Amino acid sequence: MIRELVAHIASETTLTIGTDLFAGFFPQGSQDSAVAIFETGGQRDVRVDDRGTFRFMVRSRALSYDAARDLAYEVHDALFNTRFAVTLPEVDSGPAYKVNAFEPTQAPAWIGQDEKGRHEFSTNFIARYQIA
Numbered sequence: 553m554i555r556e557l558v559a560h561i562a563s564e565t566t567l568t569i570g571t572d573l574f575a576g577f578f579p580q581g582s583q584d585s586a587v588a589i590f591e592t593g594g595q596r597d598v599r600v601d602d603r604g605t606f607r608f609m610v611r612s613r614a615l616s617y618d619a620a621r622d623l624a625y626e627v628h629d630a631l632f633n634t635r636f637a638v639t640l641p642e643v644d645s646g647p648a649y650k651v652n653a654f655e656p657t658q659a660p661a662w663i664g665q666d667e668k669g670r671h672e673f674s675t676n677f678i679a680r681y682q683i684a
Contacts, residue, residue, distance in 0.1 A: 553606050554591050556557070556640035556649055561589065563641065564630040567623075578613070584670055585614040587623050592676065606679040610660070613670040617662070624673035626659035631677060632656055639684055647684035655680070 558575040567573035567587055574588040587610060594606040612623035631654040640649045660675040 553640070553646075553649055553679075553681070554589060554608065555595050555643040556646070557606075557608065558589050559641040559643055560651075561627055561630065563585075563628050564634075567626070573647055584668075585623065586614045587627055594678070599630045601612060603680075603682045605679055607676065608679065609674055609676050611663075611673045611674050612660070614664060615670055618673045619663070620671040620673050621660065624675055628656060628675050650684040651679045651681045653680045654678075662682065 554575045558569060558573060561567060562569050562573055565573075569575075572583055572586045573580065574586065574592060576588070578588050581656060590611065592607040592609050594604060596624045610624060610627045612627070613622050614620035614623060619661075634654055637650055637652045640651060642648050654680045657676040657678065660673045663672050663674045665671055
């Protein structure tokens, strides 16, 4: 589901997959201003086979504090402002996912600087989904 989520974020923001938006990691040598989406768990609903939660972290980085914060809020706001259920873009031959809600567990927060002095922000979400 992470690739579908990243495709959705790309469609709702100014970010481009493979340039400044990544799934699961920041590639070595990628540009200084970037966002990566990391899976952090979730579970299927034991009562209903086609429903569950997907937890993920949005991590942004940039050379300046303000730029890193702006990237984090661009993704946060795009997801948080989703008022209606959305079907994520299908990637490869996987299932289609309908997300009923993107719930942030906190606002973007500064988590420090990486080894190259880039500022980093993080925010976490729960996506409540069903297989479409």
